Amino acid sequence: MIRYILQRLVGMIVVMFLVVTIVFVIVRITPGDPAAVMLGPDATPQDIADLRARLGLDQSIVVQYVFYIGQLLKGDLGQSIFLNIPVTTALADRAEPTFFLTVFSLLIATVIALPIGIYSAYRRGSFVDQAATSVAMLAASIPSFWLGLIFIQFFAVRFSIFPVSGYGGPGSSFIDRMYHLTLPAIALGLVSSALILRFTRASMLDVLGDDYIRTRAPRGSSSTGSFSSMP
Numbered sequence: 001m002i003r004y005i006l007q008r009l010v011g012m013i014v015v016m017f018l019v020v021t022i023v024f025v026i027v028r029i030t031p032g033d034p035a036a037v038m039l040g041p042d043a044t045p046q047d048i049a050d051l052r053a054r055l056g057l058d059q060s061i062v063v064q065y066v067f068y069i070g071q072l073l074k075g076d077l078g079q080s081i082f083l084n085i086p087v088t089t090a091l092a093d094r095a096e097p098t099f100f101l102t103v104f105s106l107l108i109a110t111v112i113a114l115p116i117g118i119y120s121a122y123r124r125g126s127f128v129d130q131a132a133t134s135v136a137m138l139a140a141s142i143p144s145f146w147l148g149l150i151f152i153q154f155f156a157v158r159f160s161i162f163p164v165s166g167y168g169g170p171g172s173s174f175i176d177r178m179y180h181l182t183l184p185a186i187a188l189g190l191v192s193s194a195l196i197l198r199f200t201r202a203s204m205l206d207v208l209g210d211d212y213i214r215t216r217a218p219r220g221s222s223s224t225g226s227f228s229s230m231p
Contacts, residue, residue: 028064033048033052035051035055077091097167100177100181101181104181105185107189108188108193109193110193112193113195113197114196116197117132117199117200117204118201119132120133121201121203136197139191140191143191144187147190151186151187152183163179
């Protein structure tokens with residue numbers, strides 16, 4: 001067990017290292033100068049050169065990579081170019097709505113997918129099973145951002161049932177914040193429910209096909225018949 005956990009940890013570290021390296025390379029080969037973007041169009045060449053030196057962008061790619069890895073190991077994700085604040089601060093500011101949106105959408109997806117998936121497996125081949133499978137395949141192919149835009153157009157703009165965007169004001173209550181998250185949570189939950197439904201249905205079919213289930217079913221039927229024939 002310990003060996004398996006160690007292997008998984010080593011594999012996770014290798015994957016994270018590869019992802020970090022790929023991100024570093026993509027950022028460096030992307031056209032444009034981060035220093036010029038941060039300073040804006042009114043910056044002078046000297047200002048851009050000074051900022052490049054302060055950020056270490058005037059160093060070689062190897063030196064930048066070593067510095068980048070060192071900063072990550074210390075928990076420093078750098079400075080946001082667009083927000084002009086530390087990345088860790090920007091992530092912390094958005095951690096709460098992200099967490100609640102994830103939980104809310106997962107709850108919606110589970111409430112939708114679990115009962116339908118179980119019933120579809122129980123009534124395999126029926127009209128409900130075929131309809132649920134077809135709808136799940138259709139929902140899985142719909143991008144969540146497109147579905148969110150459609151929901152905004154109808155439920156926020158046209159009918160004004162939900163707010164278009166936002167997370168409530170600084171003094172908003174928890175209910176008001178969840179009200180703001182309802183529409184995006186439904187959009188994410190509907191798309192995620194398709195995958196959960198298919199996994200639930202497949203898992204139920206595997207269980208229903210096990211030997212002890214198929215053996216127990218006729219015994220239960222005969223037992224029921226024997227009990228019903230008793231006075």
